[in-house]
Amino acid sequence: xxxxxxxxxxxxxxxxxxxxxxxxxxxxxxxxxxxxxxxxxxxxxxxxxxxxxxxxxxxxxxxxxxxxxxxxxxxxxxxxxxxxxxxxxxxxxxxxxxxxxxxxxxxxxxxxxxxxxxxxxxxxxxxxxxxxxxxxxxxxxxxxxxxxxxxxxxxxxxxxxxxxxxxxxxxxxxxxxxxxxxxxxxxxxxxxxxxxxxxxxxxxxxxxxxxxxxxxxxxxxxxxxxxxxxxxxxxxxxxxxxxxxxxxxxxxxxxxxxxxxxxxxxxxxxxxxxxxxxxxxxxxxxxxxxxxxxxxxxxxxxxxxxxxxxxxxxxxxxxxxxxxxxxxxxxxxxxxxxxxxxxxxxxxxxxx
Numbered sequence: 001x002x003x004x005x006x007x008x009x010x011x012x013x014x015x016x017x018x019x020x021x022x023x024x025x026x027x028x029x030x031x032x033x034x035x036x037x038x039x040x041x042x043x044x045x046x047x048x049x050x051x052x053x054x055x056x057x058x059x060x061x062x063x064x065x066x067x068x069x070x071x072x073x074x075x076x077x078x079x080x081x082x083x084x085x086x087x088x089x090x091x092x093x094x095x096x097x098x099x100x101x102x103x104x105x106x107x108x109x110x111x112x113x114x115x116x117x118x119x120x121x122x123x124x125x126x127x128x129x130x131x132x133x134x135x136x137x138x139x140x141x142x143x144x145x146x147x148x149x150x151x152x153x154x155x156x157x158x159x160x161x162x163x164x165x166x167x168x169x170x171x172x173x174x175x176x177x178x179x180x181x182x183x184x185x186x187x188x189x190x191x192x193x194x195x196x197x198x199x200x201x202x203x204x205x206x207x208x209x210x211x212x213x214x215x216x217x218x219x220x221x222x223x224x225x226x227x228x229x230x231x232x233x234x235x236x237x238x239x240x241x242x243x244x245x246x247x248x249x250x251x252x253x254x255x256x257x258x259x260x261x262x263x264x265x266x267x268x269x270x271x272x273x274x275x276x277x278x279x280x281x282x283x284x285x286x287x288x289x290x291x292x293x294x295x296x297x298x299x300x301x302x303x304x305x306x307x308x309x310x311x312x313x314x315x316x317x318x319x320x321x322x323x324x325x326x327x328x329x330x331x332x333x334x335x336x337x338x339x340x341x342x343x344x345x346x347x348x349x350x351x352x
Contacts, residue, residue: 005337008058011049015066018042019097022074026096031080039074046071050253056326057334061164063253068246069204070100072212082211095176103165103204104172107179127163131156139328150311153324157315158187158307161202190302192281193274201306205243214239233275240271247314255321266313270306 022042029035046066053059076082083106084091084099091099098104134156141149165183173180181203190196198206217238221231244267248259318324 004053004055004058007052008055008062011052011062014049015046015062015070015101016097018045019070019100020093022077022100023093023096026077026084031078036075036078039078043071043074046074055330056254056323057330059253060250063250064205065102067249069103069208072208073100076211083207098172098176102168102172103183104169104176105181105204105207107181124163124166127159127166130159131163134159135328135331141324141328147311149324150315150319151307153319154307154310154315156327157310165202165204187299187306188303189299191298193270193277193302193305196302196306197270197274209239209243213242232278236274237268237271240267240274243267251317251321254318254323257321260317260320262313262317266309269309269313 022039025035025038029038050059050063050067053062073082073084077084084096134152137144137149137152141152144152162184169180169183183203185200185203187196187200190200198210214235218231218235221234222228226234241264244264247263247267248261251263252259
């Protein structure tokens with residue numbers, strides 16, 4: 001564990017150094033091919049650095065933050081677009097590094113304080129308690145029914161991801177003194193699959209996919225005069241396919257084995273469901289769709305549908321790679337590391 005943590009800090013020191021280099025490149029190099037060529041070595045390093053980590057809890061966030069989001073932001077910045085280009089006025093060095101390296105989005109629309117989860121202590125407490133309970137169940141996974149175990153694994157992913165991203169966002173707000181978007185927006189209150197994937201689930205990733213994939217494909221399709229509806233279908237399927245590709249890479253990172261493509265099936269299935277949902281709602285606009293959007297059961301039904309399909313395809317793949325065993329082992333190792341660290345510090349204090 002000590003060696004893995006040391007490697008983690010070394011990698012992130014390299015990441016911050018490379019982000020500083022990118023800041024000065026963006027300040028001096030013209031937009032276009034020249035800037036892209038100067039970014040390419042960084043993009044390559046951002047892609048391979050997470051493979052130096054074996055820990056699920058250290059490697060997965062690094063892959064998500066750097067190999068996916070940071071690389072996407074740099075590709076967009078190379079051509080003068082994206083969040084690093086259109087972010088806060090006069091983006092200075094430290095904000096540039098933070099926005100490059102972490103999943104942070106400026107809050108564009110005013111949100112009531114009571115609805116901002118990252119400022120709600122109860123939200124953090126619920127996530128932490130949920131993670132602790134699910135970890136306890138994970139330690140006793142041999143006694144659980146297979147479907148119960150898959151459900152626990154799915155909820156652990158959601159609770160852990162929500163907790164991690166909320167902590168990162170809160171720290172970002174404190175350092176930048178600016179209001180940032182909450183990473184999740186009450187998925188249980190979703191009024192449709194479109195609302196779930198577009199506005200409520202992992203909003204930084206959704207915004208990234210919209211910028212990098214959805215709008216370019218949609219604009220290209222409309223320029224080819226295929227019509228609004230088919231342009232929308234093309235853009236949606238392409239977006240979910242890209243999300244599938246990225247998650248397959250993440251699974252390859254976790255298991256270092258050839259993909260089963262169940263994750264691809266999960267995302268393509270939801271892309272098709274989103275297209276079908278759009279077609280159905282366009283046919284039944286009016287009182288029925290308004291009543292469904294206001295129904296208290298709609299959100300839990302949609303959330304349950306996503307969780308159920310994730311158990312069937314996405315989490316099943318992770319279970320086959322024994323990821324859950326590594327998760328539990330890492331928490332045990334981390335507890336032992338903290339215990340040893342505490343013992344060392346107490347001895348040093350007593351020796352004074």
